[in-house]
Amino acid sequence: MVLTTAEENYLKAIYHLSDGGTKSVSTNDVAAEMKTKPASVSDMLRKLGDKEVIEYRKYYGVNITEEGKKRALTTIRKHRLWEVFLVDKLHFAWDEVHEVAEELEHIQSPLLIQRLDEFLNYPKFDPHGDPIPDEFGDVKARPRLALNEMEIDSSGQIVAVKDSSAAFLKYLDKVGAYIGARIKILDKVEFDGSMEILVDQKKTLFMSKDVAANILAIQS
Amino acid sequence: MVLTTAEENYLKAIYHLSDGGTKSVSTNDVAAEMKTKPASVSDMLRKLGDKEVIEYRKYYGVNITEEGKKRALTTIRKHRLWEVFLVDKLHFAWDEVHEVAEELEHIQSPLLIQRLDEFLNYPKFDPHGDPIPDEFGDVKARPRLALNEMEIDSSGQIVAVKDSSAAFLKYLDKVGAYIGARIKILDKVEFDGSMEILVDQKKTLFMSKDVAANILAIQS
DNA sequence: TCTTATTTTTAGCCAAGACTAAAACCCTAA
DNA sequence: TTAGGGTTTTAGTCTTGGCTAAAAATAAGA
Structure with a gap:
């Protein structure tokens, strides 16, 4: 069909x-x-x-239906593999790839996708940190870490907060650290556990250990 | 438009x-x-x-029209760049790529094509030996060589014959060396100039120097 | 339960790109 | 110069994926 x-x-x-x-x-x-x-x-x-x-x-x-789920996952797999290709091989920025991948995902060729997967060395996550389903539709869940648990120089994406009080969300919004933001740990201060974080490849943010412990991210 | x-x-x-x-x-x-x-x-x-x-x-x-020519050449450029990608990077056979490239050529993103061109190191010819128009629509003509002028191990594609008599074309047809055939020079005998040639990556052919001198190819 | 508001479906229409059948056009040969 | 044959266009239909307007079904409040 x-x-x-x-x-x-x-x-x-x-x-x-x-x-x-x-x-x-x-x-x-x-x-x-x-x-x-x-x-x-x-x-x-x-x-x-x-x-x-x-x-x-x-x-x-x-x-x-189960069949529908399988079809949807195949499309998602293709979309995310193309995103990896665009970012890793053609040096697109991670936020420039969606539109193009939206077109590429409809190319009909199982062999193409299999070879692309191989060429990209079987990536498990796309540039936004979303998991790439394998050819059977299985996805690898990626554990969430609080920011203060991440290593210096590691990158990821904010996916949730532990304290979702309005005050905390307002604070996040103000400093530009929304859900979905792409982050990189630039520095951690041993003394008090405060951190320096790069948001969306442009904005540098300082936060206390308490704040960092409330923000959950997936690593990429 | x-x-x-x-x-x-x-x-x-x-x-x-x-x-x-x-x-x-x-x-x-x-x-x-x-x-x-x-x-x-x-x-x-x-x-x-x-x-x-x-x-x-x-x-x-x-x-x-001139505008139409420009548009057609852009589509051809995209088609041939994707063919190079499929063969060079994803290891498709040169005769497996056409259908897929036919789909890929319609992806709308000038940046994508520019980056792909760069990634492929600005190829001038596609896997079939056809020239790839540059971004201004200019194409590089490739000189035709008689088979006996080609080096051992070089590859190309048959594009024409000097002697186009029915007898010679019949002979070519019989041995499977049609216009468009993909060839590789396997060996050249110093003594009489006769040659051993691989056709379409599967069939090996022996031919005299006289025959070889009548077949023109472009090198790839 | 009855009435109203919201959601969803139906009915009818449009554009793109295919088709068939029939009409219009062009060219050549008598 | 006219008849016939081949080519091309027109007219009308189909499918896909949109739309609007109106009808129908569900859900919610008094």
Whole structure:
């Protein structure tokens, strides 16, 4: 069963909105994600239902099937491998690659992806720190570390905070250390555990050990 | 002015059929090349005419414009650069790359092509021996050599014959040394100038100096 | 439970790019 | 110069993936 580019994009959106297939997803949510109108989504859901990559009950949203999950993971795998290629080999900045990878992910050639994976030396994570599913759809979870547990010179991406009080989030926002920010540990002060951190390859930030211990990152 | 993938493919076909824009091309010829019906071609020619990449006079075929030539050469450049990538970096065989490059050539990102060119070290010819236009559309012609002028171990592609008598072409056909064949010089006998040649990476051929002198190739 | 608000679907329309069938055009040979 | 044959265009249809407007179904509040 062949999926069109549009169908692949819808399926990927549904996969993400459903948290990897664990929740059902509404028509409106898909429309928002795809930047289309709900009426267009209804049509597409019927098609995807016919192709059995989602389970579609009118008025009750959709659930992704096992087959659909497999397809979505393949697309995600291709997207992330191309991102690694663009950053590692063609020296794109990590925030310039998404649009192009969005096009490249639809190239139809299993051999191409297999060879690309080999060429890139089987990377496990993309430049944003997201895991690359293997050819069977299995992903390697990456452990989260508090910033104060990271080594000097190591890089990663902020994925969560332990203390999610408004005050703390406001502070993070103010200093520019949002969820998703790319970071690098520049220095750690032995005396008090405070740290110097590079955010998004441009901004340097100082923070106390207490603050650092509240920020979780994945290492890349 | 943006061209769709279909429009790019038609334009490329017209460019090739017109010998690089030197001849006008008929609707029927385009239909044959694109494997579509003449009726579909008429429609598309009107569109391409509106976009001023061809000059279209009903019932009198088309001529490609300067702008159209530029666009076609950009697409050809992208196609051939991707072919080099697939063969040199991903170890595809030279005859496995066309379909995939046909998809890759439509990725829209000038930066991507610039970086790819750099990554591949500015190749001048693709794996089939065809020249890669530079970013201004200029192509480097490659001199033709008679096979007996080629060095041992050098590779290339047969592009023409000096003696194009039916008898000689029949002979070539029989031994499998058609125009376009990929060849490699395996050995040259000093004594009589006869040669051993690998055709299409699989078939070994022996030929006299006289025969070799009649076959022209480009080196790769 | 009934009414209203929200969500979702249906119906009808559009553009791109294919098709078939039929009409229009061009050219050549008698 | 006209008839026929081949080529090309037009007209009308199909599918995909959008859209709007209106109808239908669900959900929520009194």
